[in-house]
Amino acid sequence: MAVQDRGYNALQETRAFLGEDGTCEAAAFALQASAPHGELRLAFRDDEAAVINPLKPPPPLLEQLVIEWCQWERLGAAGGEGESFVTSELIRQQLLGAGEAPMLVESVVRFDRSRAPGTLRARNRIAMYLPPSAPPMSPPSAPRAPAVLLTAAAGAGAGAAAQRDGGRAVALAALAGERAVAVYDYEWSMQQVTTG
Numbered sequence: 740m741a742v743q744d745r746g747y748n749a750l751q752e753t754r755a756f757l758g759e760d761g762t763c764e765a766a767a768f769a770l771q772a773s774a775p776h777g778e779l780r781l782a783f784r785d786d787e788a789a790v791i792n793p794l795k796p797p798p799p800l801l802e803q804l805v806i807e808w809c810q811w812e813r814l815g816a817a818g819g820e821g822e823s824f825v826t827s828e829l830i831r832q833q834l835l836g837a838g839e840a841p842m843l844v845e846s847v848v849r850f851d852r853s854r855a856p857g858t859l860r861a862r863n864r865i866a867m868y869l870p871p872s873a874p875p876m877s878p879p880s881a882p883r884a885p886a887v888l889l890t891a892a893a894g895a896g897a898g899a900a901a902q903r904d905g906g907r908a909v910a911l912a913a914l915a916g917e918r919a920v921a922v923y924d925y926e927w928s929m930q931q932v933t934t935g
Contacts, residue, residue, distance in 0.1 A: 743929070744768075749779050749804075752927065762786060764799060776806035776828075801835040804844070824850040832867075843868040845919075850929075857931030866919035869912045 745768035753763040762784040770777050781802045788797035808829040815821040826848045833841035845866045850859045 745779060749781065753781060774805045776809050779804040803833050803835050805831045807831055822852045840870045842870060859929045862926040865923045867921040868919055869915050
């Protein structure tokens with residue numbers, strides 16, 4: 740039976756995904772009453788803020804991932820070469836302290852037992868969705884085309900920059916509908932290590 744260390748694996752996976760420019764410094768996973776399926780927090784170094792004031796290191800940026808729903812299934816013969824373990828999770832992801840709305844992330848991972856002892860191969864598909872919001876209102880006489888949605892949601896008047904920015908977000912969410920705005924496919928392998 741393989742049990743993953745969610746904090747360690749998330750840190751390694753994030754660093755691998757970001758490459759050499761990655762600034763992910765730490766990760767922690769916890770089960771608690773407010774997140775019974777788990778909560779993951781990732782800490783990122785804010786290099787831009789460090790350049791602005793190099794004498795005072797900025798606090799890390801924290802990304803919160805709360806697993807809202809999950810399910811799993813075992814495929815194939817237990818312990819056999821064709822055994823697979825599939826997980827599916829719905830995650831609410833948010834950069835804390837940035838004032839950004841959370842995104843919804845759907846993650847499906849399939850772990851396949853490798854021929855090499857103590858090795859698993861994993862394939863992951865992640866789909867990201869904008870948070871649900873009310874659709875923008877357009878004038879009754881206007882056709883419902885994307886350009887009209889963006890114009891109607893942006894608002895009129897010279898002094899409404901905040902309204903336009905909020906309207907743009909609402910309009911983009913309406914354009915995306917319930918479709919994913921980003922999809923990532925990747926795979927990795929995990930090798931059992933000994934402790935001591």
